[in-house]
Amino acid sequence: PWMPPRDEGAGVIITRYVEFAFSYRELISSGGFGDRRSQMLDAFAVLLVELHLLGCFWGDCSLSNVLYRYDAGAIEAVMIDAETVELHEQLTAGQREHDLEIMIMNVAGGMADIAAEAGLDLDDADLSLGEDIAERYAQLWDELMHDEVIKSEERFKIRDRVSRLNDLGFDVEDYRLVPVADGNRIRMRVTIGGRSFHSNKLRELTRIQASENQARQILSDLQYYEAHHAADRPSLKAIAAIQWRVGVFEPLLERIRRESPSSDPIQGYCDFLHHRYLMSVTAGRDIGSELAFEDWLSLGRPGYDATQPRPGAADA
Template sequence: MSGSLSITSAMADPALLDLPWDLPLDAWPNDTIAALPKGISRHLVRFAHLSGHVAAVKETTSDMARGEYEMLRTLQRLEIPCVDPIAVIDGRTDADGEPLKPVLVTRHLKFSLPYRALFSQTLRPDTATRLVDALAVLLVRLHIVGFFWGDVSLSNTLFRRDAGAFAAYLVDAETGKLYSGGLSNGQRENDLEIARVNIAGELLDLEAGGRVADELDPVRISNGIVAAYRSLWTELTESESFSSAERWRINERVNRLNALGFDIEELAIKTDDAGTTVRIQPKVVDAGHHQRRLLRLTGLDAQENQARRLLNDLDSYRATYGKAEVDEEMAAHEWLVRVFEPVVRAIPVELRGKLEPAEVFHQMLEHRWYMAQEAGHDIPLAEAVTHYVNDVLRHRRDEATVIDPPTDAFTMPIDTIAPMTGAIPVADDEQDDWRLKV
């Protein structure tokens, strides 16, 4: 390295010094670069190997790099799903002493990809809808904490599989601003309109490249984020009035929010002077209800839908084995040791990059259910795991590096399921295996 390098980082990682900061980013050697798909970006972005993980390195200006670094750290403290900021590197110069652009370094989100890399050939309408729905949830969470994004798009988002749905993570915060007093309706509507227009443009671009199904309507899909956003925003923030004789509706509102994956830390409840009408409004709504419950009971950190599915299996375990009256934490520990951990340990080492453990467990449960439906009786856990590993997981591509197209329904190799169901195999250009038309 030449020149006086300035590194701003919240973590002390000496490996940062080993990267070739004296070279322009587009000239970094291949042994430094990690071959991962990238989304569309106005800046040059490269992935690099760093201390056993992968980091995204983005060339930008000094002010923008520092501003985005601090914003990402703030969003993390607010528990917003976003990439992990590692460092800002400034003062770079080449071998001749010529200045090079500052960079922002973030940790690559494992098991995630930009939306364009989720599809090998074509995008189906229901898959696009799930992506947009995930982005709507992320946008609502951002607006609740007072964050104006200013550049909402699929391209500025990373997606991870979440038990049949997707979880969205903010990956580009350089245009964002955080307002301590919250956002006005106009600011929220502005962000929502930006999202609608950008998503339509991104899907039209895919359509022009022949990468969407014929029945996919980019405008209709993009308009869907408006409806999804407003529905969720209303449920999370709107006040509700009812008769004092209907106080059960307070618990009903809380239960609805919990079902959506949100907790209420504070609830404003007011009655009128006559005591006949009650008005309630959630004041502090936090996402991750099922995540927090699973983490508290088992120590497992999963996506929200994955956590919901694992908790359902835990509750089923308690009911099946007469543990309903046992302390919940004790029963959860027993389930963890006897059910979840044996499944994870049964995955061969060479296959553990295929999916996250929680997603593997979710898909194994789906696989076990299909086997039981066909057999007409319950399938032992060990048998289901062996069948799933050999006939499903082994044939997937590694999601730690490359995520294959998301499945709308549970899939398994055709030679396994066709004899069981009498299904007709239909070639699917969107993925390596087959879909089934039943």
């Protein structure tokens, strides 16, 4: 994703408008921030991990240098200020730690400013927000980067490890198996790609562009459709994907656009899928899309409730 520093075009910055995004002040000032806090921490930590995997030292990571977007039942963080960025082949542990220290300090300052503007005592400011982000960063980094040692007869764990990383949204570009000295075990070392596993898969199957968690939910809807229309004929799945897009996805997306022209239609589709899932759970049976869609509209197009656990593929 980065151009070599010495390339002719490397000094050119191409910007784009971040649609359907909001600032941290909008998120924090909303009545439900307590429920969204955990999602904000995850989004910030994931963004830092992605940048560090790319060899990007931010140097000025702060709340005001990030925008947020709803991403199905989660929140996505987007870097919007890269003036202080340094690009390296690979970041050292010291560089990553320094970036985290800057983030912790800047985030604490941002939370202190918000408390002051609200007339709150400094003790009431969420000054530990940055430290909580750093803790989640460390957990995710360890999950991505640690070497896994497995017994020679347990090679099925190789697939398990790749699946876990894919579930987190990360592509596995490559992995190496290195024998351990005792000869009975092997060490698995993975090379992590970007966090675009589900979005890439959705684009390859349907040419639909969506963020990572949105893509995961939409893929589950496609799989639900395939199970009913191509379960016995795997060769028909490619055709089923086209039929689903033309006959299900695009008509509903157009109706969502008409109902709310200023909102993100892809997020609206994910909200609808979640509503259909909840209706099906309550009824104890599958609820059809048309009935669920009309009910969703009548209730004012409810989104994900941050206090509820997020279902995975069961959202289909």
